[in-house]
Every structure is written in C-alpha cells, then in structure tokens.
Amino acid sequence: MYICTxxxxxxxxxxxxxxxxxxxxxxxxxGPVHIGxxxxxxxxxxxxxxxxxxxxxxxxxxxxxxEHGVPITIKARxxxxxxxxxxxxxxTIIKQSFEEFGITFDIYxxxxxxxxxxxxxxxxxxxxxxxxxxxxxTQQYYDEENKQFLADRYITGECPFCHYERAYGDQCExxxxxxxxxxxxxxxxxxxxxxxxxxxxxxxxxxxNHYEMFFRxxxxxxxxxxxxxxxxxxxxxxxxxxxxxxxxxRDLDWGVKVPLPDAQGKVLYVxxxxxxxxxxxxxxxxxxxxxxxxxxxxxLVHFIxxxxxxxxxxxxxxxxxxxxxxxxxxxxxxxxxLNLENNKISTSQNWAVWLHEYLQELPDKQDVLRYVLTxxxxxxxxxxFTWKDFxxxxxxxxxxxxxxxxxxxxxxxxxxxxxxxxxxxxxTDLDKAAIAECAKNTGKKLRIALNITVSVKDLTS
Ligand SMILES: [Zn+2]
Numbered sequence: 116m117y118i119c120t121x122x123x124x125x126x127x128x129x130x131x132x133x134x135x136x137x138x139x140x141x142x143x144x145x146g147p148v149h150i151g152x153x154x155x156x157x158x159x160x161x162x163x164x165x166x167x168x169x170x171x172x173x174x175x176x177x178x179x180x181x182e183h184g185v186p187i188t189i190k191a192r193x194x195x196x197x198x199x200x201x202x203x204x205x206x207t208i209i210k211q212s213f214e215e216f217g218i219t220f221d222i223y224x225x226x227x228x229x230x231x232x233x234x235x236x237x238x239x240x241x242x243x244x245x246x247x248x249x250x251x252x253t254q255q256y257y258d259e260e261n262k263q264f265l266a267d268r269y270i271t272g273e274c275p276f277c278h279y280e281r282a283y284g285d286q287c288e289x290x291x292x293x294x295x296x297x298x299x300x301x302x303x304x305x306x307x308x309x310x311x312x313x314x315x316x317x318x319x320x321x322x323x324n325h326y327e328m329f330f331r332x333x334x335x336x337x338x339x340x341x342x343x344x345x346x347x348x349x350x351x352x353x354x355x356x357x358x359x360x361x362x363x364x365r366d367l368d369w370g371v372k373v374p375l376p377d378a379q380g381k382v383l384y385v386x387x388x389x390x391x392x393x394x395x396x397x398x399x400x401x402x403x404x405x406x407x408x409x410x411x412x413x414x415l416v417h418f419i420x421x422x423x424x425x426x427x428x429x430x431x432x433x434x435x436x437x438x439x440x441x442x443x444x445x446x447x448x449x450x451x452x453l454n455l456e457n458n459k460i461s462t463s464q465n466w467a468v469w470l471h472e473y474l475q476e477l478p479d480k481q482d483v484l485r486y487v488l489t490x491x492x493x494x495x496x497x498x499x500f501t502w503k504d505f506x507x508x509x510x511x512x513x514x515x516x517x518x519x520x521x522x523x524x525x526x527x528x529x530x531x532x533x534x535x536x537x538x539x540x541x542x543t544d545l546d547k548a549a550i551a552e553c554a555k556n557t558g559k560k561l562r563i564a565l566n567i568t569v570s571v572k573d574l575t576s
Contacts, residue, residue, distance in 0.1 A: 132445075133412040134173035137164050138393045139218075140419040141181035141226065144205040145190045148212050149467035150500055151460045152420075154488035155450040160418035161218045162489065175407045178213065179224035179396045180206040183370040184385030185268040189305060198369045202227055212470040216481050224396035226371075226388060231395035235388040236374040238438060239363070243375065247437040248319040249360055255318075256284075256296050256311035258304040264366035265296065265304055265311050267385075272299030285386070286422075291349065293425045295362070316366055318381070319373070323358035326433045330354050333443065334428065345495070346449050349424045361430060363387040390431040394441075414445045421449045451493040455500050468500070483509050 139160040142148050148157075157178075164176045182202040191198045206225050213223060224231070242248060256265040263269070267285040274282035275298050279289035284296035296302065304311050334342070334350050342350075363384045364373050370382030397404040407413055417427045427447050435441040454460060460467045473484060487508050491498050528536060542550075 132414040135167055136175045136407040136413055136415045138177045138417050140423055141179050141389055141392055142209050144180040144182045144202040145187045146462055147208045147469045147471055149469050151453040154453045154492050155420045156418050157218045158485055158488055176221045177393045177396050178220040179392050181389045182225050182227040185266055188369045208471055215474055222396050222400040224399055226392040230399045231392055232371050234395040235371045235391045238391050240374050242437050249322050250319055252315055252317045254313035255316045257314040258306055258311055260307045266365040266367055269305045270296045270302050271305055272302040318362045318364045320360040320362050322360040323433055327358055343448055346424055346447055350428050386426050408441055413442055415442050417444050417447045419449045421451055424449050451497045453493045453498055453500055457499055
C-alpha cells in the first residue's frame, strides 16, 4: 500500500521555482558525527529532498566535509600528526556514516579538494578586484613562545556579552555571538596557555556594516513571515546590535591560500571558504552547475544547526551579494540542539551517541534511529533524546502499531485476494469515511494510489 500525502508545502502548488539547491551544513572534519547532527540537520534536509524528488522536482542535494580552520590544526598538533591526516581520517568516517544512514546527497565532497581551493580563491579574487574588501593593518594576538599569530580558536577568553569564560576568538558557543579575538576579556593562547602580546598584521575585511540596509530589506522585511522565528530573531538581534567588518583572512598555514602577492603565510578564514564549498561541490558534480546557483528560478535552502545562523544568514549572503551573480538563500531552516539524556551533547566530554558506534551496536537499525530522531527533532526548541524513549518508540510504535498494520495487510491480502493486490473498485462509504478520518488526523489531503490499494474495510475488520 502506498499513500502519498499532498499539500504539505504550499510553494509546490505555486510552482514558483524550477529547481531546488538544498545544502546541509558541512560537518567539521575533526571528529565523527553524532545523533545531534543527524536530528538537527541531515535527516530534516534528507526528508525535504526525498519529498521534492517524490514530487518530481529538479533537486541538487549538496554536502561535504569542512576541512580547514584552527580546531583541525590544534588537533593535529595535539596528536603529533598533520592536519591532512586528521581530515582524511574523519572525512572517511563521516561520509560512511551518512551513507549508512541513508542521507541521499547528490555529492558529498570536501573543502580540501583542488576544485574547492580554486573556486574559493577565485571568489575572493573577484571580491578583491571589485573593491569589496577593506584592507587593514591591525594589532592581533601573537604567541611569542610559539611564534604564531593566534587566530580564532587559538585564543580563548571571556565573552563580552554573556561572560562565558571559554569563548573562542571567533565565536562564543554559549550565546552564539560571533566575535573578534580582541573582543575577549582576559585572552589566553590555546597553545601555551599564556597571555599573548599584540603584533601588527595586515588582513582583508568584509564590511558587513555596509550591508545593513540590504539585510533589513532582504531579511527583516522580506522574510518575516516565512523564516523560522528562531532564525529571524537571531538575525534581527545582530542587525539591531550593529554589524561590524569581519576579517576574511587569517595568519595560518592550513587552508586556502590568499591569492594575492603580498599575502604570504595567510589563508582564507574557514567561514569564508566553507560555504563556497557548496558551490565547489556542485561544480565538481556537473558542468551545468550555474543554473543551481545563479538562476533566480532556483530555490536555495540551507539546512543548519542554530550555531551556524550568523554564517548562513549574514556572512555568506553578504559574500554572494558582493559577488553579484549568485542567488541568495530563500530559506535557512536552522534547528535547535538535541540533548542526550537531559545533558548537552559534548564532543570534548564524549557525551554523545556517535553514529559509527551506534552501527557497531545496532548494525541494521538505521531506520529506527531515523524514525526516533524525526519524532524528537529539535525544531522549535532544544529537545531530548533518551534510550527509554528510543525503546518505547521502537517497541510500541514501530513494532506493535506499524508492524501489526503491515502484518494484517499482508495476511488479509493473502487470505482474501490470493496474494495479489486487487484493483480498486467502487469505494464504499466506510472506505470514504476512513480516508476522511486520515485526512482529518493529519490535517492533510490524502491521495491513495488507486491501483495498489487494498480495501480499507478489510484492513479494519
Ligand atoms: Zn557569549
């Protein structure tokens, strides 16, 4: 039996878009992925994409590993290996986890690819040549002991907004605010643990403050009714706080080299290059990539977790706007976080259900986890995953209710219809009443595929 629900999404009725480009946040390749990632980003994106494909829409579903940035170099340093060793290891684990859990990407790429380095460098160069950056020499924190500038997570300190004590130089993970290293109170080097000195260095900045009117019009006026309230609210609060220029380059040796002659030892900021990874991956997959990124009839949707809102709603759109030939995201459905047994999932404290470990314990139960994580998805608030709930949903909902339904269908088809699904004849009043009841319960119009339907009367007898 095959039931197709209709009218889930109003936009499909309007047929406003010719095609869809759907991206799912690039997981950071310095560790495996866990159930929080799956529930917040990858399952929702996959459901959306599967639905669009069922409706015979032209969809491009893009994923890949984010392989640059400071946490990777910190981990490599700690383990005495190269950053490449780290990303090769975790890219493989993450990619395999997504395959095992049926996330149906059209491509799962990585930002260390040659295609990506070229695309990101070209993107930077276009903005540079069109005068979209501010060039500034400023004093930045420097670790004298290790002779290294302290970008992003190489520096920690107190958040000036919420006073969380372990905020990073680029973002406070507690309140989500994006920061500059010099915003931190009592900064410390993450390498030596010592207080850093300040030293001159030149960088390129994207003046987000020049885009305030654009953001007000595009987000605050244009997407008040269709963006999720958590996403809209965060954007509004940042725009109202006043946007600042953001440095898009770093003093580091791991990343996409800044394609300018006077930029030795500098790479693109990971959050500048990572979202361009969606574009590079599309290019890697098809020569016909431009229609997925430049045609206004394409709907661009970014699935992310709430910690990525600032990058996907402000920084990346400002980059796309500055470049000028790209479409902007039509929606950014960010989810909240999933907790585990009432505690925040924590990579550093190893409090998580890692997907590759789940598969070792329950090797053929991917769909059970997909089902449970869909049922407890943190859509509008942080939600909790518990093993007790997992057990109940498996035993009572999947095995008892759904399993019994399938079993009855098969048994009755054998008993009354000689194992053949009969062609549908006239619907009885009881059939119609049952269909109407389904429609009422789901709030959606149901269409039952006529040629493979057993009589509803038999199912209920
Ligand atoms: Zn904070």
